[in-house]
Amino acid sequence: MSSTLSGGAGVTSSARLRLRHGPGSPRGWAVWELPAATRCLFVAVTALAASWATGAAWLTPLRTHDLIVFAVLLGACASSVEASRRVPEPAGVNANDMLGAWWVPVAVLLPPMYALLAPIPLLMLRQWRVRRISSYKRVYSAAAIGLSHAGGSVLFHALPGRWTDWGLLVQHPAPLTLALVAVAVLAKVLNAGLVGLAVKTADPEARWADVFVVDHGQLEITEVCAGVLVALITGLSPVLVLIALPPVLLLQRGMLYAQLRAAARTDAKTELLNAVTWEREAATALAEVRRRGQPAAVLLVDIDHFKQVNDTHGHLVGDDVLRGVADVLRAQVRDDKDLICRFGGEEFAVFLPGVDADEAPRAAERLRRGVGALVTPVDGVLVQVTVSVGVVVADPANAAVSVPEMLAGADLGLYQAKAQGRDQVRLLARPDRRASHT
Numbered sequence: 489m490s491s492t493l494s495g496g497a498g499v500t501s502s503a504r505l506r507l508r509h510g511p512g513s514p515r516g517w518a519v520w521e522l523p524a525a526t527r528c529l530f531v532a533v534t535a536l537a538a539s540w541a542t543g544a545a546w547l548t549p550l551r552t553h554d555l556i557v558f559a560v561l562l563g564a565c566a567s568s569v570e571a572s573r574r575v576p577e578p579a580g581v582n583a584n585d586m587l588g589a590w591w592v593p594v595a596v597l598l599p600p601m602y603a604l605l606a607p608i609p610l611l612m613l614r615q616w617r618v619r620r621i622s623s624y625k626r627v628y629s630a631a632a633i634g635l636s637h638a639g640g641s642v643l644f645h646a647l648p649g650r651w652t653d654w655g656l657l658v659q660h661p662a663p664l665t666l667a668l669v670a671v672a673v674l675a676k677v678l679n680a681g682l683v684g685l686a687v688k689t690a691d692p693e694a695r696w697a698d699v700f701v702v703d704h705g706q707l708e709i710t711e712v713c714a715g716v717l718v719a720l721i722t723g724l725s726p727v728l729v730l731i732a733l734p735p736v737l738l739l740q741r742g743m744l745y746a747q748l749r750a751a752a753r754t755d756a757k758t759e760l761l762n763a764v765t766w767e768r769e770a771a772t773a774l775a776e777v778r779r780r781g782q783p784a785a786v787l788l789v790d791i792d793h794f795k796q797v798n799d800t801h802g803h804l805v806g807d808d809v810l811r812g813v814a815d816v817l818r819a820q821v822r823d824d825k826d827l828i829c830r831f832g833g834e835e836f837a838v839f840l841p842g843v844d845a846d847e848a849p850r851a852a853e854r855l856r857r858g859v860g861a862l863v864t865p866v867d868g869v870l871v872q873v874t875v876s877v878g879v880v881v882a883d884p885a886n887a888a889v890s891v892p893e894m895l896a897g898a899d900l901g902l903y904q905a906k907a908q909g910r911d912q913v914r915l916l917a918r919p920d921r922r923a924s925h926t
Contacts, residue, residue, distance in 0.1 A: 544601035592715030758814035766829030785848035878902030
């Protein structure tokens with residue numbers, strides 16, 4: 489979640505509080521970094537979850553069967569947390585870890601109290617065993633997950649008996665299965681809403697369409713289906729959880745590795761491709777356009793005087809500027825064809841297949857103007873930057889040119905743009921083969 493910057497060095501006032509009072513002092517807690525609206529949301533959600541759990545614990549009778557089912561599901565969930573230690577929760581990656589497969593059976597097989605309590609020990613275990621993050625994030629996650637699945641539990645237990653009768657599962661499985669799907673989807677939507685509200689209050693400029701979009705669409709569907717299947721199996725007998733556990737763990741590891749592979753392709757700050765992935769994919773795209781007899785262009789975009797931004801406003805503001813420039817570049821390219829990456833530092837590279845020497849400078853000019861219109865507010869001051877762009881085009885007749893040679897040519901064009909005053913576009917007549925070796 490974002491923090492409000494204060495001071496030219498880019499150090500937040502709350503960070504200074506932590507330095508002064510120490511992380512153990514309440515005044516040094518990271519939660520004070522949050523905007524006021526986010527702190528209010530944090531207090532409201534956690535207070536609602538705590539009060540509901542307290543009231544439910546007072547009113548819910550303890551039954552031996554419920555306690556056994558709860559212990560079995562918690563044990564299976566703890567096994568999932570332990571299994572993720574070898575594929576640790578990475579910083580900057582919102583990993584889907586399949587724990588939702590265990591929340592759903594808790595919600596439908598037990599009273600709502602258990603859905604409210606279940607996330608607490610499991611997220612504490614993750615904090616201890618997988619990766620330590622700010623405690624308030626774990627607390628908010630536990631509250632959001634608990635409220636979401638407690639809501640699903642209320643829905644399930646409020647349905648007519650023919651929709652929730654486990655005795656009819658074998659003869660008439662459709663009603664119960666549909667009810668489980670409804671619970672799983674409702675819990676997923678509620679949790680996404682609570683997380684989205686936290687993101688929106690922390691970053692008011694974020695679009696609602698973005699904060700409520702599920703990060704891993706297919707993975708979320710897989711998690712919902714796994715939760716329904718585990719609930720059906722556990723409903724027949726808690727002992728069958730032992731049969732469900734191995735495939736869920738294997739599915740979890742496969743999903744985590746897939747997400748880590750995807751994360752390895754991108755730059756963490758801008759979410760663009762990283763340089764290695766871009767160069768590999770650009771080489772493949774260049775071979776394809778060459779086979780079709782089409783031209784291709786490479787743009788090298790460099791933020792002018794970026795060091796001054798970092799020195800004046802701090803590196804956190806510099807990161808905001810990088811993300812803003814990346815968003816502008818991303819909005820200007822063709823999603824289905826063009827390749828864009830953070831090439832390094834304040835440089836970005838763009839590969840434009842099928843673009844000739846007439847269109848490439850116009851595309852570069854659009855990027856330059858778009859970045860020039862970008863404004864980043866900092867403590868009442870509007871920070872604006874410009875970019876210089878080097879452009880090179882590979883003619884289809886030149887079958888020997890490579891991506892590194894095109895990059896070298898674009899770099900020469902970029903050097904010319906900077907030497908002639910910056911904030912401009914320069915087209916190199918042709919890729920210079922020798923430049924790639926200098």
